[in-house]
Amino acid sequence: MNRSGKVYLKNKYCGTISENEDGYYFLYDQNYLTNEGNQAVSMTLPKQGEAYHSKTLFAFFDGLIPEGWLLDIAEKNWKLNHRDRMGLLLYCCRDCIGDISVIKNEEL
Secondary structure, three states, X not given: OOEEEEEEEOOEEEEEEEEEOOEEEEEEOHHHHHOXXXXXXXXXXXXXXXXXXXXXXXXXXXXXXXXXXXXXXXXHHHOOOOOOHHHHHHHHOOOOOOOEEEEEOOOO
């Protein structure tokens, strides 16, 4: 299954996070990269033109997923498995605390 979401920093589109059978990818938008004033989404994901790849969800994005009672509510309301980190990211992080938002793309 391929899933992806658009990543926004301070309401400005900055890249795409995706998941496929090979793992997770984060790719900065080329237009976002051309503006030197735009900051990286995380110190662990500095701006670069090539996609980042990981077998597990990047720690920065995993840290956006709610925990505790809020995670319990999300799991029950959207029938999500707590081990489905990408699903949780796409459903719970549209309007999370901080400057980052992840908006789910349609299933590929």
